Amino acid sequence: MPHTTKQFRERLADVQLGDALPFYSRLSEEQRFAYKLLAPALAMMCLIHLLPIVWGTLISFMGVDSSYVQEWYRAPFVGVENYSYVLDPRTVVGGRFWFAIRQTVIFAVGSLVVTYVLGLTAALILNQKFTGRFVARTLLLLPWVAPVVVTLLIWRMMFQQQSGIINHVLLSIGLINEPIYWLIGDNTIWTLVLTHSWTQFPLVMIMLYAGLQGIPDQLYEAASIDGAGRWEKFRYITFPQLKPVSAVVVLLVMLWTMINFTAPFVLLGAQPPQAGQVGILYIYEFAFSNYQFGRGAAMSVVLFLIAMTMAMIYYKYLFDDDFAEGDR
Amino acid sequence: MIPEELRLTPAAKDGLFDLLSRAVLGCLLLFALFPIYWMVLTSFRTRTEITAADPQLLPFALEEIPAIVRDPALLLEILHYENYITMWGRFPVLDYFINSLIIATTTTAFALVVGCLGGYAFSKYGFPGKGAVGGALLATQMIPGILILLPMYLLFLWVQTTLEIPMIDTYHGIIFVYTTFTVPVAIWMLRGFFDTIPDSVEEAARVDGCSRLQALVRVILPMAAPGIAATGMFVFLVAFNEVLFASILASGDVTPFAIGIQSFETQTTAYWGEMMAASTVATAPILLLFVIFQKPIVEGLTEGSVKQ
Numbered sequence: 001m002p003h004t005t006k007q008f009r010e011r012l013a014d015v016q017l018g019d020a021l022p023f024y025s026r027l028s029e030e031q032r033f034a035y036k037l038l039a040p041a042l043a044m045m046c047l048i049h050l051l052p053i054v055w056g057t058l059i060s061f062m063g064v065d066s067s068y069v070q071e072w073y074r075a076p077f078v079g080v081e082n083y084s085y086v087l088d089p090r091t092v093v094g095g096r097f098w099f100a101i102r103q104t105v106i107f108a109v110g111s112l113v114v115t116y117v118l119g120l121t122a123a124l125i126l127n128q129k130f131t132g133r134f135v136a137r138t139l140l141l142l143p144w145v146a147p148v149v150v151t152l153l154i155w156r157m158m159f160q161q162q163s164g165i166i167n168h169v170l171l172s173i174g175l176i177n178e179p180i181y182w183l184i185g186d187n188t189i190w191t192l193v194l195t196h197s198w199t200q201f202p203l204v205m206i207m208l209y210a211g212l213q214g215i216p217d218q219l220y221e222a223a224s225i226d227g228a229g230r231w232e233k234f235r236y237i238t239f240p241q242l243k244p245v246s247a248v249v250v251l252l253v254m255l256w257t258m259i260n261f262t263a264p265f266v267l268l269g270a271q272p273p274q275a276g277q278v279g280i281l282y283i284y285e286f287a288f289s290n291y292q293f294g295r296g297a298a299m300s301v302v303l304f305l306i307a308m309t310m311a312m313i314y315y316k317y318l319f320d321d322d323f324a325e326g327d328r
Numbered sequence: 329m330i331p332e333e334l335r336l337t338p339a340a341k342d343g344l345f346d347l348l349s350r351a352v353l354g355c356l357l358l359f360a361l362f363p364i365y366w367m368v369l370t371s372f373r374t375r376t377e378i379t380a381a382d383p384q385l386l387p388f389a390l391e392e393i394p395a396i397v398r399d400p401a402l403l404l405e406i407l408h409y410e411n412y413i414t415m416w417g418r419f420p421v422l423d424y425f426i427n428s429l430i431i432a433t434t435t436t437a438f439a440l441v442v443g444c445l446g447g448y449a450f451s452k453y454g455f456p457g458k459g460a461v462g463g464a465l466l467a468t469q470m471i472p473g474i475l476i477l478l479p480m481y482l483l484f485l486w487v488q489t490t491l492e493i494p495m496i497d498t499y500h501g502i503i504f505v506y507t508t509f510t511v512p513v514a515i516w517m518l519r520g521f522f523d524t525i526p527d528s529v530e531e532a533a534r535v536d537g538c539s540r541l542q543a544l545v546r547v548i549l550p551m552a553a554p555g556i557a558a559t560g561m562f563v564f565l566v567a568f569n570e571v572l573f574a575s576i577l578a579s580g581d582v583t584p585f586a587i588g589i590q591s592f593e594t595q596t597t598a599y600w601g602e603m604m605a606a607s608t609v610a611t612a613p614i615l616l617l618f619v620i621f622q623k624p625i626v627e628g629l630t631e632g633s634v635k636q
Contacts, residue, residue: 027455033540034453038461041446041511048476048508049468055479064482070489072482118356125353130346136353138622143360145618148569149586150607154363156593157370157600163379165366198363206626230345259472261572269593283474288576293478300475307470 060297066290075294082298093286096274097299100282101306103189107264107278108257110193111200115253116246118197119204124238126205127212137209144202152266155195159183183268188276196263200256204249211245212238251311258307279303367611371604372407378600411605418599421606423581424588430499431584432567435506439563440556442507443514448544450515451522452530465512473572480505481576495577502578506570510563517562521555521624522548558624561617568614585610 027035059072060082068075088094126137143151158165159182167179182191219237228236264272264281272281280303287296336344369387370378377383388396388406396402415421449455450462484495495501525548533543549556571586578584589610592603618625 030453031455034449034455037445037449040442041515042461044442044508044511045464045468048480048505049471052476052479052483053471055483056475059479059482070485072486121352122356125349125356128346128349130350136357138619139357140360141618141622141626142364142615145565145615146364146611147565147586147607147614149571149589150367150611151363153589153603153607154367157598157604158363158366160598163383163600165383165385168383169385198359202360255470259470261473262569265571265575266590269590270595280472280474284572287474287478293482297475297478300472300478303472304475307472311470 056297057301059294060301062294064294064297065292068293072293078294082295083302086295086299087302093295096277096282097279097302099274100277100279101303103275103277104258104279104303104306106189107192107196107260108254110190111196111257112250112253114193114197115201115204116249118201119208119249122201122205123208123212124234126209137206140205141202143198144200148199148262149266151199152195152263155191155198156183156267156269159191159195183276184273186275188268188273189278192264192267192276192278195267196257196260199263200253204253207245207249208242211242215241251314254314255307255311258310259303279306364611367604368608370600371411371608372409373601374408374410375601377408411601412609415599415602415605418602419592419606420588421585424583424585424606425610427499427578427582427588428568428585431502431506431578431582432564434499434503435510435567436560436564438503438507439510439514440560442511443518443559443563444544444549444552444556446511446515447518448522448548450519452527465515468509468512477573477576480573484577497578497580497582499582502574502582502584505573505577506567509570510566513566514559514563517559518552518555520627521552521559524555525551554621554624558621558627561621561625565614 059075061077061079062072062075063078063081064072064075085091086094086097089098122140126133126140159167161167161179161181161183164182166182167176170176171179181187215238219241220233223233223237259280260278261280261284264276264278265284268276268281272285277285279299283296283299283303286299287293372387392402392406396406450458481496484501487493487495529547529551530540530543533547534540538546568584569586574584574587579587585606589603589606592599592606
């Protein structure tokens with residue numbers, strides 16, 4: 001009687017859990033089932049997300065360095081010393097960390113502007129009716145679909161100072177007089193912005209494109225009757241109607257760029273120049289080159305807080321904006 | 329003001345606008361596709377051609393085209409496929425590929441199982457704490473990986489020394505990490521696909537005598553197959569491209585492609601030809617799969633962000 005046995009076991013499990021957690025016994029059968037479905041996901045997330053974050057925050061207050069890597073729990077508590085060390089711009093590490101934070105902000109804001117302009121342009125074009133539209137959409141998505149490690153290496157090859165095709169083309173059409181160093185020196189951060197934007201703009205494009213498709217045609221028809229031109233329609237209908245999608249896009253691109261490791265790590269190669277060391281890459285190099293885990297964790301927490309603060313300011317700004325304009 | 333006779337008629341304006349937008353589209357396509365073209369072209373070039381002072385944008389001169397049309401065998405002389413042969417010997421590319429396949433497919437399988445269960449719970453049932461769990465799922469996407477990597481490394485070291493279970497540089501270690509990272513995204517995407525299946529389907533299955541779980545596994549999951557495939561491909565790509573955790577937790581015998589491919593550029597020499605050949609081999613099937621599955625993938629990605 002496998003069926004009854006199973007039912008019995010289920011009931012038994014429910015009874016036991018119900019006794020242990022009064023909360024659980026009050027749930028309906030449907031809600032219990034939902035929790036059971038979610039249980040594996042929740043357990044894993046606690047283990048890999050929640051626990052390490054608490055733990056990481058904990059070791060940011062401890063002097064975990066190379067001598068304590070094996071037995072981190074024996075490391076002494078040092079209070080906020082790690083934070084005051086990495087945030088002090090007068091020390092070498094602190095100075096470089098602040099510089100890395102600055103580069104991170106440039107990287108995030110620059111990538112946001114470039115991906116948004118490219119993505120919106122592409123989305124607006126794809127929203128028109130023309131033959132080959134579907135093919136164009138597929139082709140424009142390819143930079144995002146191709147493995148990003150591969151595409152970053154292609155750009156690294158194209159940006160080579162001596163043999164790279166980009167310098168060659170720029171030289172031959174006369175835009176520059178001598179080969180430029182793209183992957184070293186002050187240009188590095190802009191190279192990073194451009195390359196990262198190339199890999200990300202299709203995502204922005206497809207999100208804005210979906211948003212465009214959701215704008216009711218009647219709005220445009222009404223505007224045509226009122227004699228609105230292309231620009232007026234874009235300014236007073238398309239752009240405001242895209243606002244909710246744009247808000248999500250801006251938030252995601254900003255946050256994802258600030259915590260992006262792959263782009264600088266692969267594009268800048270084994271010896272990343274200082275100018276290209278955005279926050280997370282600098283933390284990585286610093287923490288793992290000499291096992292400075294305590295200080296590295298402190299920097300990670302700072303980076304996390306900066307990203308979160310920017311996201312919250314942005315959200316508040318959005319909210320106030322909506323409020324002032326009286327949108328719903 | 330512009331004199332009357334020089335003003336464009338509405339039709340001419342439309343034509344000009346169309347022309348302009350086609351031109352912009354052309355530029356965008358060139359920008360989007362040139363690097364991919366350049367990868368394939370470089371993979372078919374010799375070292376001398378790659379490092380030449382005047383690199384050619386086309387694989388052959390335009391004057392050669394009639395000759396090639398007459399005798400396609402000429403292409404074999406122009407395009408050098410040697411990189412595709414030498415790369416296997418010069419670098420352990422095959423190992424990289426196998427490692428990546430093992431890691432990414434296992435991750436995908438686990439993430440889909442956990443994600444289907446969780447995504448279904450999110451789509452069809454209300455339960456206390458739903459908003460909080462959903463928020464937590466999204467919040468996981470905003471944590472810098474390095475904040476998790478540092479304690480994770482210490483944890484793996486501790487498990488290795490104290491419990492004597494190898495963790496660093498093992499398949500199970502990295503697969504475990506990747507599965508957890510991809511589960512939130514998988515739940516989020518799959519929830520969108522389950523939303524499109526009417527609630528009445530589960531009810532009907534239950535009337536026919538299925539338990540809730542049986543209804544999910546036997547009736548709902550087959551209906552959601554395209555969405556599951558799209559989510560699976562997305563998870564696969566995330567696992568395939570990950571470098572932060574892989575560079576610390578998966579070296580040695582389990583080095584995946586994403587880390588291994590970077591060793592084609594050494595301190596002294598860059599083997600661009602071989603690197604691009606290996607890259608082409610990795611990219612081609614992924615692009616092909618995308619072209620086949622793009623509809624559900626694109627829908628799954630835009631769903632959550634736009635409907636919000």
